[in-house]
Amino acid sequence: MAPGVLVDETIDRDGLQLEETSDSIDNVNVLNGQLKKQQDWDSTSKFDAEKDKTQFRQYEDACDRVRNFYKEQHTKQTVAYNLKVRNNLKFQKREEMTIWEAMEKLNTLIDESDPDTSLSQIQHLLQSAEAIRKDGKPRWMQLTGLIHDLGKLLFFYGSEGQWDVVGDTFPVGCAFDERIIYPGSFSDNPDIKDPIYNTKYGIYSPGCGLDNIMLSWGHDEYLYNIVKDQSTLPAEALAMIRYHSFYPWHREGAYREFMNEHDEKMLEAVRAFNPYDLYSKSDGLPEIEQLKPYYLELIDEYFPQKVIRW
Numbered sequence: 001m002a003p004g005v006l007v008d009e010t011i012d013r014d015g016l017q018l019e020e021t022s023d024s025i026d027n028v029n030v031l032n033g034q035l036k037k038q039q040d041w042d043s044t045s046k047f048d049a050e051k052d053k054t055q056f057r058q059y060e061d062a063c064d065r066v067r068n069f070y071k072e073q074h075t076k077q078t079v080a081y082n083l084k085v086r087n088n089l090k091f092q093k094r095e096e097m098t099i100w101e102a103m104e105k106l107n108t109l110i111d112e113s114d115p116d117t118s119l120s121q122i123q124h125l126l127q128s129a130e131a132i133r134k135d136g137k138p139r140w141m142q143l144t145g146l147i148h149d150l151g152k153l154l155f156f157y158g159s160e161g162q163w164d165v166v167g168d169t170f171p172v173g174c175a176f177d178e179r180i181i182y183p184g185s186f187s188d189n190p191d192i193k194d195p196i197y198n199t200k201y202g203i204y205s206p207g208c209g210l211d212n213i214m215l216s217w218g219h220d221e222y223l224y225n226i227v228k229d230q231s232t233l234p235a236e237a238l239a240m241i242r243y244h245s246f247y248p249w250h251r252e253g254a255y256r257e258f259m260n261e262h263d264e265k266m267l268e269a270v271r272a273f274n275p276y277d278l279y280s281k282s283d284g285l286p287e288i289e290q291l292k293p294y295y296l297e298l299i300d301e302y303f304p305q306k307v308i309r310w
C-alpha cells in the first residue's frame with residue numbers, strides 16, 4: 001500500500017475521526033470538537049502522484065561504493081558490537097552545539113550508502129523539511145524533516161567508519177531477514193553461526209515491542225536518544241527519527257511479529273514521513289540562507305534549551 005493511505009481503524013465510515021489516537025497536536029482539533037478526516041501528518045503527500053518513484057533505491061543497479069558499504073556493514077553489525085558501542089557512548093565526552101551548528105558541521109559528510117543523492121546533508125535536510133512544509137504538514141513534522149539525519153554526526157564522534165553511522169537498519173540478535181537489501185552480504189557476519197541469534201525470534205519474543213529490539217547501531221538510534229531527552233517533540237516525531245532507516249520493517253513488512261500496539265501507530269507515522277525523506281532528493285536545491293530564519297524559530301519552539309549535548 002502506498003504511504004499515506006494506511007487504513008486507520010479509528011476512522012468511521014464517513015471518514016470522521018472517532019477517538020483520540022495520539023498525543024500529537026492533531027488531537028487538539030479533535031478535542032475542540034473539530035472533527036477531521038485524518039491526522040494532519042497522515043494524509044496523502046505530494047509525492048503520491050508522481051510516477052518516477054521507481055528510480056529510487058535501485059540497489060541492484062547501484063555502484064560499488066554502495067555495495068561495498070553494505071558488505072562491510074552487514075559483516076560488522078553484530079550483537080557484540082552493538083552492546084559495546086551503546087556502552088561506550090555513556091562514557092563519551094559530549095560536544096555542545098545548537099541544531100543549526102550541527103547541520104553545518106555535518107555538511108562535510110557525503111553518505112556512502114546512498115544511491116540517490118550526492119548532495120550535502122544540509123541540503124537533504126532542508127529538502128525534506130521544505131517538502132513537508134509545502135504539503136501543509138504540522139510544524140513538529142517539518143522540524144523532524146530538518147533534523148532527522150543529524151545523527152550522522154556520530155561519524156565525528158568515534159564511529160569506526162560509515163558502516164556504523166548510515167545506511168538502512170535491521171535488528172541484531174535474531175535472524176537477518178531476506179527483505180534487508182543485499183541479504184546475501186551477511187555471509188561473513190559471525191552472528192549467523194550463533195545457535196540463538198540465527199533463529200527467527202533470536203533473543204527476543206513475539207510482540208515484545210520494537211523498543212526492546214536492538215537495531216543495528218547508526219544515526220537513527222543515536223539521534224532518537226538525543227531528541228527524546230532534549231526536545232519536546234511528540235512520540236510520532238521520535239518514531240520517525242528512530243525508524244526512518246528501518247526499511248525492511250516500514251517498507252517491506254519484515255519483523256512485524258515483534259510489534260506491539262504502540263508500534264502499529266508509530267508505523268503509520270514512519271510511513272507518512274518516508275516520502276519526504278526519500279523522494280525530496282530530486283527536488284530543487286534549497287536556498288539555505290533564505291530559509292534559515294524560518295527554521296531557527298522552529299528549532300527554538302521544540303528545543304527550549306537551544307544548546308544541545310551531542
Ligand SMILES: O[C@H]1[C@H](O)[C@@H](O)[C@H](O)[C@@H](O)[C@H]1O
Pocket residue numbers: 111113114115149166167168169244245246247
Ligand atoms: O543511504 C540511506 C541514508 O544513509 C539515509 O540517511 C538512511 O536513513 C537510509 O535508510 C539509507 O538507506
Ligand SMILES: [Fe+2]
Pocket residue numbers: 148149219244245
Ligand atoms: Fe537517514
Ligand SMILES: [Fe+2]
Pocket residue numbers: 124148149277
Ligand atoms: Fe534522510
